[in-house]
Amino acid sequence: MKRLKIEMIHDVVCSWCPVGYQNLRQALTNMRGEIEAQWYFLPFELNPDMPAEGQEIEQHLMERYGWSAEKQKLYRANLVKTAEDAGLIYDFSKRTHYYNTAAAHRLLHWAESLDRQVVVHEALIAHYFAGGMDVGSQVQLIALLDSLGLDAEKAKKEMSSMLFTQQLQRKYDRVKNLALGSVPAFIFNDDHLITGSNSVEFFQQQLLLLAKPPHNFELVARATA
Template sequence: MKNFKIDIVSDVMCPWCVVGYKNLETALGQLKDEMSADITWHPFELNPDMPLEGQDLNEHLMQKYNLSEEQGDENRKNMFEAGLRAGFTFNFDGERIMINSFDLHRLLTWAREEDKQTELKLAMFEAHFTDLKYLNQEEALLDVVESVGLDKEQARSILHSDKYVQTVRQEQDRFKQLGITSVPTFIINDKYAISGGQPSDSFIQALKQISEEEEAKQDA
């Protein structure tokens, strides 16, 4: 069976990151008799200069992308439908904020060492986009950490220290140097890159093609 190394450059604040991952997950499920994957998440900050208190999400998007109210409504409709197709629910009914995600990336780096990274990433996505939790509030964030079986007090000590600060920054710099400027970006076996929240059929086609190419190289 073919086993892929998949590195995902992503931000919890990016809705297309969860859509893309859920579609990748569906693709891997359909291909489970042919291939498997070892997945690692890597940090990317959509808004590294965002203040700690965050900003109303609709206001932020209108300012950042110069969207009209009608365009914002259309974007939310498209996002909601893309989420449903991927098996994820976006909640646009309550007050939503965009936050600085640096501390989330520090906790995700720690979670990788604890073999809980994907579980924590998905829990963060759900907390932010579905449950509308404010993950810039320490207790809300720590509750998410605890929900996947990680130690809450250890996470708290990380937040109150500079642990993983340099690791996150170095990883961000490394992927910027590789030319990655948008998320999600899925890097397969350190060679092939797939960008954006692609549908599951696109991932299936890409993974099969990569597998065939690598087998052909081995046989050559």
């Protein structure tokens, strides 16, 4: 069985990141017995200057991209359908805001020390996209840890250390050096990069190439769908 390290570059509020994640996981499931994957997550903040209270999605898309209400409606319908096809629930009656995600990325980095990063990542997806969770709220993030049976007090203590901040900053610096224009992106075994929320079929094709000797693999970069 081929062992595969997967590092997903993402933002917690990125609409297309869970789609790419789900499709890649499905591709891995389709190849069960051939590839054993270990997941890690690298931070990419789409809106690092987002205020603590966040911003309404409609207002943000209008101000940043000049999207009309009609264009947003069409975009949202396509997004919800694509998410449904990937087995996700996007409820815009609850998911009304984009939030600052720095604290959520800190939480994911801490969870990695316990090998619980996948559990926390999937919980953030479910609570934000289906439930509208304020992922910038320390109170709500700590409550999430409690709901997962993780030691919230230990998390708060360890996340306040200088060493923790330095470790996380190295992840930010690594992502910055890649000069990505969008997320999601996936790094396989430290040196193969694929970008975009691609289809299950596309990911499975690339996994088949990855399972072969390195000289048979071609680096693929795709724009986010």
